[in-house]
Amino acid sequence: MRQLPAIIVAVFVGLAALTLLVPWPPAVETARVSGFSDEVIANGMQHSFERRLFWWGTTFIELGLLLALVFTRLGPAATAWCRRLARGWWLPTLLLLAALYYVVLAILDFPLDVGRWAHLRAWGMTERPFGPWFSxxxxxxxxxxxxxxxxxxxxxxxLRWLPRWWWLAAAAGSVVLAALFALVLPVVVAPLFNTFTPISETKWAKWERPLHDLVQKANVPLDEILVMNASAQSKHSNAYYTGFAGTRRIVLYDNLLEKHTLPEVESVLAHELGHWLHDHIVIGIALGGLGLLAGLYVLSRILKWAEGRFGLYGPSDPAGLAIVLLAGFLGSWLAMPLSCAVSRHFERQADMMALELAGQPDEFMDAERKLAKDNIGNVAPTPWNVWLFATHPPTVERMQMAVDWKKAISR
Ligand SMILES: [Zn+2]
Known part of the structure; x- marks a missing residue:
């Protein structure tokens, strides 16, 4: 038990070293063979290395804080302080404690987040001044x-109402909540940060017809393709499918439309239609619920064990909050390779649909090549970085898929 924090830190240091420092030359060779210049390859590798440094920085800050709260006197002291302030009331104690942890973590993370913004500027991916970024x-x-x-x-x-079966109810509740968030976030939260305009009301209105033909071909009940003013934040090009039931939508970044040809945009749109046709959001929520069911059951055992160890009066004791957060942090790490593998599978399905719907493998490859270059993507990732973190298959693999598809239909 006393060695546990040291073991956890050692595992994370090992993972950081592996993903930051261990090269994989065959990936560079494959990227070269696929037609990427040495400059694009080197830039992408350098850019993603620097981004990972920031990412590992925030990871170690959060891990360090949670370990300190669970395994030193810091956590009990914070709980006692909040309990006094809240005069012993359960929910106010919990909310105060959670707010305290949230604010402390935000303050610790702040220098790195400023660093991320400065990094984006240094690479020419944004021209945003500090003021608008900060607000x-x-x-x-x-x-x-x-x-x-x-x-x-x-x-x-x-936890309070169902001390024995809370994990079962929480897993079920998470599915309802995830569906609710998916329903509401695109129409309530996303507009706080960006504007979403039907493509017919933008300067790309002339593309509405051909793009809509593709939507009809896919037989997807989508009235309007939305354009997001992503250029307000950065120069990244992207597109996404989001929402649930009545709020399902496909969003194209204005940067994407600015830099790509119509056939390339068609290819990207067809990919998003692929996500829609495969119902990836609904399946994702269901799989997430199953994963959470297993994770919450384990958490219920941990809390049971912690009751004696840490002197909790029950699973809902606010003093156990840091344990719940640490378990959640470690659990999401354990689940990450699995959820990334599922995500890459979804992306391959959407790519296949993009090829079948748009039927333009060369434009598909052009779009992939351009997206990698414009977003300074790493076209030669090491396999372990892909296994651990990649939600999308490597660019080179996606382009190969188009080559294979082209060969298969010309037979
Ligand atoms: Zn996708």
Missing amino acids: EYLLALAVRAVLEGVVLVGLYLL
Whole structure:
């Protein structure tokens, strides 16, 4: 038990070293063979290395804080302080403690987040001054606090009301909540940060007809393709499918439309239609619920064990909050390779649909090549970085898929 924090830190240091420092030359060779210049390859590798440094920085800050709260006197002291302030009331104690942890973590993370913004500027991916970036950053922090607050209060009410079966109810509740968030977030939260305009009302209105033909071909009940003013934040090009039931939508970044040809945009749109046709959001929520069921059951055992160890009066004792957060942090790490593998599978399905719907493998490859270059993507990732973190298959693999598809239909 006393060695546990050291073991956890050692595992994370090992993973950081592996993903940051261990090269994989065959990936570079494959990228070269696929037609990427040495400059594009080197830039992508350098850029992603620097981004990972930031990412590992925030990971170690959060891990360090949670370990300190669970395994030193810091956690009990914070709990006692909040309990006094809240005059012993259960829910106010919990909310104060959660707010305290949230604010402390935000303050510790802040220098790295400023670093991320400066990094984006240094690479020419944004020209945003500090002021607008900072006010949006604060807004994002506030939105996250509300959403995480809802999840936390829901979880702790179940811990209090159903001390034996809360994990079962929480897993079921998470599915309902995830569906609700998916339904509401695109229409309530996303517009706080960006504008979404039907393509017919933008300067790309002339593309509406051909793009809509593709939607009809896919037989997807989508009235309007939305254009997001992503250029307000950065120069990244992207597109996404989001929402649930009545709020399902496909969003194209204005940067994407600015830099790509119509056939390339068709290819990207067809990919998003692929996600829609495969029902990836609904399946994702269901799989997430199953994963959470297993994770919450384990957490219920951990809390049971912690009752004696840490002197908790029951699973809903606010003094156990740091244990719940640490278990959640480690659990999401354990689940990451699996959820990334599922995500890559979804992306391959959507790519296949993109090839079948748009029927333009060369434009598909052009779009992939351009997206990698414009977003300074790493076209030669090491296999372990892909296994651990990649939600999408490597660019080279996606391009190969188009080559294979082309060969298969010309037979
Ligand atoms: Zn996708």
